[in-house]
Amino acid sequence: MTTAAGRMHSAARADVLDVERVRADFPALHQTVHGQPLVYLDNAATTQKPRQVIEALDRYYRSDNANVHRGVHALSERATAAYEAAREKVREFLNAQSAQEIVFVRGTTEAINLVAQSWGRTNLRPDDEVVITETEHHSNIVPWQMLCGQTGAQLRVVPVEDNGVLSAERYAQILGRRTRLVAVAHCSNALGTINPVKRMISQAHEVGALVMVDGAQAVAHLSVDVRDLDCDFYAFSGHKLYGPTGIGVLYAKRALLQEMPPYQGGGEMVKHVSFDRTSYLDPPLRFEAGTPDIAGAIGLGAAIDYVDALGSEAIGRHERELLMQATAAISRIPGLRIIGTAPEKTGILSFVLDGVHAHDVGTILDMQGVAVRVGHHCAMPVMQRYGVPATARASFALYNTREEVDALVAGIYRAKEVFG
């Protein structure tokens, strides 16, 4: 919190987010729920979509719809150009060296499974080690467990401290000559912690291990530079970045992708097919079997344009202000415990309330129009670590306001009153 506050005061205030103008772009925000204005604070699950994204999808289906990379007709050329332009936007967004390092997938989960099954099954041997952390989302645990089951490799888990910060000491101890891959979230979805991935990557590289970063909770909130991080793989989902569902990205260093076998077989990923032998295209198309989510990729491109125009600095500053306001206000609520108090956090606030189950908190907030996530957040080991069955989680996005934080706080007081 101190760091965030320091940054806020020293930063130029010129490019402050005009939240009212931004909100006008998001049609879904302007509705009532149970007779109350919607306060959407479930952004870590998925964000709402600006009209620029909705219109890009609409425009594509109305005028350019065709399959990509195979037609000679005008519509196919337009669709292909738009699809590849979206890939270039993602490259620039992540500061990747080449658009050939950008593979379109369904989402973060598919990106991780792709790496596990393609790179992992080719390269892991019995007694090799895959290192994950105690705070990972199930999507960054289960694919590695499956891979370990298939290859005989071992899973090692870096524990987390009480405040939600990964144990740097244990990480350094766990890394060793057996470590082949480290898979870590850039930001924890349940706790909000921003992990020191740049340092973790350089430590892993020192022992010769590769690093896969799960960026699902990061890309909408902070600027990501894969070359600066020097990560080997980076994954994110479009729908948490104001884009459509069903589209996501795997970034991988080109040299790695070149050596990786296909993940799925089918059309679009082959050079030549006969019944004796099939040869595959170069990346990224080698990893995009079948007709891709063309509209989704184009919509994601529009989402990237949208956040780029606002600027990640301005977005990050706005969300940090909301997080600070909310943290200060809910910390004063008797019987409330915040789960995840790392000094470096994105706008995620997980909490439990004495004597009130998270599901009851969620229902009472919903009745007041406030949408939060309740449950284990697909991170059961995190819940076990903190000894809670479930938490309520409010998560902020660029369109949330101070008044919405007030509505959240009032809603929590209401829950206390009901269960008094």
Place this chain on the structure above:
Amino acid sequence: MTADLRSLYEEVILDHNRNPRNFQYAPPGANHVAHGYNPLCGDEFTVSLRLENGVVTDIGFEGAGCAISTASASLMTEIVKGKTVEEARALFESVHGLLTSEGGAGPTGKLQALAGVREYPARVKCATLAWHTLQAALRKEQGTISTE
């Protein structure tokens, strides 16, 4: 409390959540036990009962859950005690009907407090967990019951 909230969190529900009956209790000589778990919610109950000559002579439940699942389990143990297996099954059917609007008159008395849950489809699974677990216990079913 607004009218809508009161329809879900009736005084009876709040009372049975605050002071669950037959809670963290397994009857001595319990001969029917079943385990219920909703993994998405984390609600988890074990229902134990002693069945003698076709009558539930004692019953209790252990575990943890939200207000709706806890109150429903508490009400269930209170009402089922002393009932025959057939009467317990009939109660299950009537509660199920009440929560899913599948018809039937629904139960009378305190169990009517569960009627508000019907308006909250996401919470119906909370209210039914203990009841399905009871059914499994009566049938001596193995494994874990879930209503998700």
